[in-house]
């Protein structure tokens with residue numbers, strides 16, 4: 058609904074922001090599209106974007122319903138050894154998303170870098186990472202984050218925050234700082250294998266640039282420009 062005289066409506070709903078002139082041309086993307094994506098993450102780091110590696114992960118539940126949430130990109134294969142490359146993230150395998158992905162590996166991943174007027178959208182499928190890689194990711198987490206991964210049955214309801222805090226206190230007693238903490242089986246990594254990558258660069262007058270890269274079984278990528 059468009060309201061020209063918004064009373065009490067946030068001002069941004071009727072604001073019209075121009076997205077500037079920095080374009081994305083075909084010749085700007087040389088080599089593997091994930092190498093260009095890696096450069097865009099570095100640009101987001103330079104621009105001081107909060108959590109430049111945050112992505113919105115879209116999944117399909119076993120009953121066919123879509124759902125989405127943010128996760129952090131923790132590993133990136135930019136296809137240096139050929140192939141489609143990969144994005145890695147960590148989570149709870151028994152969470153809502155974990156169960157969805159284990160039942161149906163098709164997924165999307167979207168990086169929203171509004172400050173840079175950029176977005177990258179991946180479609181593809183996931184597979185759990187090797188247990189040893191999940192161990193590496195787990196062991197690199199700060200002590201508290203490792204305990205939280207054990208304490209939380211992610212996505213399950215809980216009667217109060219107090220119950221979770223009591224669980225954390227028990228774990229802090231059981232595993233003082235410096236003690237080895239075994240990775241719980243419920244927690245680990247997923248590797249997202251891209252099938253398509255869309256690089257989106259906002260431009261003036263909503264006349265944006267969109268380059269869609271599609272990976273093929275013979276190991277090649279094709280590129281198309283999409284209308285904005």
Ligand SMILES: Cc1cc2nc3c(=O)[nH]c(=O)nc-3n(C[C@H](O)[C@H](O)[C@H](O)COP(=O)(O)O)c2cc1C
Nearest residue numbers: 108111126127128129147148149152153154155212
């Ligand atoms: C910036 C940000 C980063 C997050 N990173 C992760 C992450 O790496 N892994 C994760 O499981 N959840 C992460 N979350 C929490 C998820 O968005 C989500 O609440 C949680 O994973 C449960 O999702 P689910 O119930 O759909 O499985 C993050 C949330 C935000 C806002």
